[in-house]
Amino acid sequence: MMLRLEPRPEPSRLAVWLSPLVALLATLAIGAAIFAWLGFDPKNALAVFFIKPINSWYGVSELLLKAAPLMLIANGLALGFRANVWNIGAEGQLILGALGATGIALAFDGVEARWLLPLMLICGTVCGIAWAAIPAFLRTRFRANEILTSLMLVYVAGYLLSFLIHGPWRDPEGYNFPQSILFSASALLPTVGAEGRLNISIFFALGVALLCWLFVKKSWLGFQMRVAGLAPTAALYAGIPANRSVWLGLLAGGGCAGLAGACEVTGPLGQLTASVSPGYGFAAIIVAFVGRLHPIGIVFASLLLSLLYLGGEAAQIQLGLPSAITGLFQGALLFLLLGADVFIRYRLRFVFSRLASSDVTPSPEPAPPTLPASHH
Amino acid sequence: MNLKTLSMSVLLTAVALCCASALAAPAPDAKTEPLKVGFVYVSPIGDAGWTFQHDQARLAIEKKFGNKIQTKYIESVPEGADAERVIRDLAQNGYKLIFTTSFGFMNPTLKVANQYPKNYFEHATGFKTAKNMGFYNARFYEGRYLAGIIAGKMTKTNVAGYVASYPIPEVVMGINAFTRGMRSVNPNAQVKVVWVNSWYDPGREREAADTLVSQGADILTHHSDSTAVVQAAEAKKVYAIAYHSDMSKYAPHAQLAAVTHHWENYYTGVVQSALDGTWKPDRVWGGIKGGFIDVGPINPVVPAAVVALVNTAKADIASGKLHPFVGPMRDNEGKERLAPGQTISDEALLKMDYYVEGVQGKLPTK
Numbered sequence: 001m002m003l004r005l006e007p008r009p010e011p012s013r014l015a016v017w018l019s020p021l022v023a024l025l026a027t028l029a030i031g032a033a034i035f036a037w038l039g040f041d042p043k044n045a046l047a048v049f050f051i052k053p054i055n056s057w058y059g060v061s062e063l064l065l066k067a068a069p070l071m072l073i074a075n076g077l078a079l080g081f082r083a084n085v086w087n088i089g090a091e092g093q094l095i096l097g098a099l100g101a102t103g104i105a106l107a108f109d110g111v112e113a114r115w116l117l118p119l120m121l122i123c124g125t126v127c128g129i130a131w132a133a134i135p136a137f138l139r140t141r142f143r144a145n146e147i148l149t150s151l152m153l154v155y156v157a158g159y160l161l162s163f164l165i166h167g168p169w170r171d172p173e174g175y176n177f178p179q180s181i182l183f184s185a186s187a188l189l190p191t192v193g194a195e196g197r198l199n200i201s202i203f204f205a206l207g208v209a210l211l212c213w214l215f216v217k218k219s220w221l222g223f224q225m226r227v228a229g230l231a232p233t234a235a236l237y238a239g240i241p242a243n244r245s246v247w248l249g250l251l252a253g254g255g256c257a258g259l260a261g262a263c264e265v266t267g268p269l270g271q272l273t274a275s276v277s278p279g280y281g282f283a284a285i286i287v288a289f290v291g292r293l294h295p296i297g298i299v300f301a302s303l304l305l306s307l308l309y310l311g312g313e314a315a316q317i318q319l320g321l322p323s324a325i326t327g328l329f330q331g332a333l334l335f336l337l338l339g340a341d342v343f344i345r346y347r348l349r350f351v352f353s354r355l356a357s358s359d360v361t362p363s364p365e366p367a368p369p370t371l372p373a374s375h376h
Numbered sequence: 377m378n379l380k381t382l383s384m385s386v387l388l389t390a391v392a393l394c395c396a397s398a399l400a401a402p403a404p405d406a407k408t409e410p411l412k413v414g415f416v417y418v419s420p421i422g423d424a425g426w427t428f429q430h431d432q433a434r435l436a437i438e439k440k441f442g443n444k445i446q447t448k449y450i451e452s453v454p455e456g457a458d459a460e461r462v463i464r465d466l467a468q469n470g471y472k473l474i475f476t477t478s479f480g481f482m483n484p485t486l487k488v489a490n491q492y493p494k495n496y497f498e499h500a501t502g503f504k505t506a507k508n509m510g511f512y513n514a515r516f517y518e519g520r521y522l523a524g525i526i527a528g529k530m531t532k533t534n535v536a537g538y539v540a541s542y543p544i545p546e547v548v549m550g551i552n553a554f555t556r557g558m559r560s561v562n563p564n565a566q567v568k569v570v571w572v573n574s575w576y577d578p579g580r581e582r583e584a585a586d587t588l589v590s591q592g593a594d595i596l597t598h599h600s601d602s603t604a605v606v607q608a609a610e611a612k613k614v615y616a617i618a619y620h621s622d623m624s625k626y627a628p629h630a631q632l633a634a635v636t637h638h639w640e641n642y643y644t645g646v647v648q649s650a651l652d653g654t655w656k657p658d659r660v661w662g663g664i665k666g667g668f669i670d671v672g673p674i675n676p677v678v679p680a681a682v683v684a685l686v687n688t689a690k691a692d693i694a695s696g697k698l699h700p701f702v703g704p705m706r707d708n709e710g711k712e713r714l715a716p717g718q719t720i721s722d723e724a725l726l727k728m729d730y731y732v733e734g735v736q737g738k739l740p741t742k
Contacts, residue, residue: 175503176543178542179483274455316448316450317462320448322451
């Protein structure tokens with residue numbers, strides 16, 4: 001018996017929906033096997049990892065708090081990715097967003113006003129857009145590869161943060177430690193729910209997801225960007241301006257990342273610190289692809305990735321497992337998802353050897369190198 | 377014995393055994409339940425470095441207190457929004473005593489401490505306290521001064537290279553103490569500093585070390601978490617002074633000594649007071665005297681006379697006779713910072729934002 005991978009005449013719609021499910025189930029199975037091998041009851045360990053973190057409102061609120069920036073950034077990035085615009089620098093745009101919001105907070109420290117928070121969020125978003133405009137300009141004007149320029153700007157943003165937080169924006173009462181003053185109450189995002197620290201950034205994230213969905217499905221511009229991504233030559237022939245996709249793709253990603261950065265400093269951090277983000281800008285790239293660049297997919301993917309983080313912490317606290325377990329689950333999930341995605345365009349055929357030998361059509365594969373000796 | 381009596385006696389024995397076992401092993405009640413002690417680490421434990429030394433202390437208290445305590449650590453917790461959740465999860469899971477061992481955990485620890493007034497929180501290297509939150513730190517600079525004495529005696533080029541992480545007072549006072557130690561035995565000594573803007577970045581640390589050697593440094597030291605600098609020294613055949621942990625297995629020839637951190641004594645005391653119910657938030661800044669800091673195994677290539685010099689200085693620092701920062705002391709721009717005979721205050725130390733005479737270059741934040 002042989003297995004053969006054959007291209008499908010049409011991509012399978014069933015496989016599109018089944019693939020993430022199969023990948024998730026296979027990840028769980030591998031996880032269970034690893035837990036069993038480490039000497040834990042797999043059922044209990046999986047419950048600690050995937051259910052315990054979210055079996056209370058507090059747990060859910062923490063999950064949403066962690067998912068909000070990922071959701072926000074991934075949706076922004078996906079707009080560009082769909083049009084083949086590769087913004088890898090969301091982490092830098094996030095940092096700029098945090099800096100923009102902090103700049104306003106420090107300039108108006110002590111001012112208790114309703115307009116302060118919206119101004120901070122807008123300023124953060126604009127800073128993120130401005131940072132993303134640099135690779136957009138370099139790409140459209142000089143044809144510089146935006147993958148490289150946007151990634152390099154992450155490091156520049158990191159140094160800018162480092163300079164400001166060790167220098168002019170440092171808390172004067174903070175013993176020269178790299179952090180700003182704590183923001184005043186009117187510069188903080190309102191929280192959601194009676195307890196916990198979930199804030200309204202989750203609504204921004206869901207709102208952006210909805211906007212992205214409307215833009216891609218319903219707008220002419222969104223359609224043009226999709227065409228530009230799927231068939232660049234056809235788009236060019238149809239007179240769809242390529243530069244507009246580049247600008248729009250990058251600026252959307254930058255704006256969302258900037259807003260996410262502003263929400264981090266006005267939300268759970270409440271100040272600017274030397275490490276604003278634990279790599280949300282990069283993790284969002286994974287989220288965007290796990291979510292298949294689809295707004296609804298991204299919402300679920302960001303929740304899933306956040307759950308992996310929370311589960312990893314719970315596994316450390318309650319089972320004493322090493323922190324590497326989070327990375328292991330992430331890696332397994334991505335690997336299996338990519339593997340399962342093959343079946344969207346291909347199908348597996350069982351070819352029985354008896355049938356294969358009597359098959360009149362010649363095999364496309366060259367004969368194995370050991371065989372010719374017996375033929376002659 | 378007939379069957380009936382046999383079965384009767386079996387039954388009786390079983391009942392007796394059950395009763396006995398119930399008496400012998402009382403259900404874990406409040407009194408015998410172990411004290412749960414949680415540790416939040418900023419990096420993986422690894423086999424050398426800042427977190428490794430904290431974990432050594434965790435293992436030490438585990439060994440000392442046995443089943444009276446139960447410890448747990450969470451490693452690689454980023455300094456940011458996630459830290460607060462991890463600390464709260466520990467408190468929620470019954471960890472009565474929680475050590476958070478990085479500066480960036482200060483505000484998250486404070487927030488959780490306010491929500492869990494019955495738990496005890498100990499934060500390393502910060503400056504904020506609460507009713508149930510104390511801080512502790514070590515006078516790393518005392519060890520640096522001693523290491524400087526060794527460096528000053530062993531250098532031939534009179535230039536030492538210092539790979540530094542972030543320009544915060546803790547790091548700056550280490551550079552200054554090292555320089556003053558060096559110049560106390562070698563007035564011509566100079567210290568060159570390269571900042572890598574990271575606590576842990578073996579690649580950049582290595583590059584910085586190579587740069588310093590090419591600029592004439594024949595002794596390297598570092599305030600960063602990896603073993604890259606001592607390994608670079610071993611490869612370039614220059615000397616090195618390791619930091620945090622003894623790294624001699626990575627640089628058996630290069631490492632002259634190591635400035636090592638020791639949290640065992642402090643953690644033992646804290647756990648004991650928590651067990652006794654006498655724990656109080658404290659502001660602790662221990663040094664050689666409290667056993668927080670030591671200068672590790674001194675390489676046999678260091679002459680006995682130098683070792684004796686170091687030991688004398690060590691005893692003098694412990695007794696308070698010697699302080700690394702006593703005037704006259706100028707900064708490297710010539711400004712007088714301490715008048716002759718004046719000892720620096722802790723307050724001034726904690727805000728140190730200048731290089732002393734002998735350090736080359738400018739602080740990046742100035």
